[in-house]
């Protein structure tokens with residue numbers, strides 16, 4: 655599933671090419687997670703502004719015509735194409751511009767493109783409400799993490815995944831950050847000490863920074879807007895490595911299931 659680094663990689667690969675382009679057409683395929691909520695005709699002629707990201711959402715401003723909030727769901731990817739190939743069975747949104755075609759391909763259709771008048775206005779504001787801090791926001795640190803975890807009985811891994819404290823620590827990155835910080839993923843969140851919260855905040859940022867530098871993670875089908883795959887999966891320390899030796903201590907990496915998601919960790923390096 656595309657996580658924050660993959661969405662940011664998509665944004666970076668797209669923003670410069672599409673900024674300033676004029677919308678010349680819009681095609682909807684099969685229904686996505688939410689309806690567009692606008693008449694496509696009303697968006698023709700609008701000029702695309704600077705693409706922004708919040709959590710796993712991209713916001714494509716359309717000058718004086720509001721903007722489009724895009725989410726890649728479980729399996730979506732955005733491509734910016736110079737040519738306009740015929741839509742395939744999984745291509746469910748096309749934004750034609752005078753600079754090229756922005757196409758959302760999404761086999762499982764959990765992704766969405768939603769029109770909104772502005773980021774601060776419903777329905778967009780409602781979709782973004784409840785998101786935690788951005789990981790590279792200077793307000794995200796050990797003190798913030800420690801304060802927000804206080805009293806929570808849920809396992810630390812699930813507290814990270816929830817995304818209401820900090821966004822971006824999806825399944826792979828939560829596993830990797832907990833390994834880097836030496837924290838057992840089953841530790842009750844409220845029992846994380848302040849020094850360990852400091853280490854975890856640093857680790858979350860470091861892992862996401864590495865993932866961005868690697869162009870994201872491609873487990874199955876993630877590609878940036880020019881079709882380039884990510885390579886972070888090659889440097890994962892624990893994720894997807896059940897039974898293989900820990901790269902730090904040699905103990906066998908374990909896999910458990912938490913909240914229906916696989917968690918990978920080293921039982922020797924990561925402490926309760």
Ligand code: ZN
Pocket residue numbers: 900901902903904905920921922923924
């Ligand atoms: Zn280890």
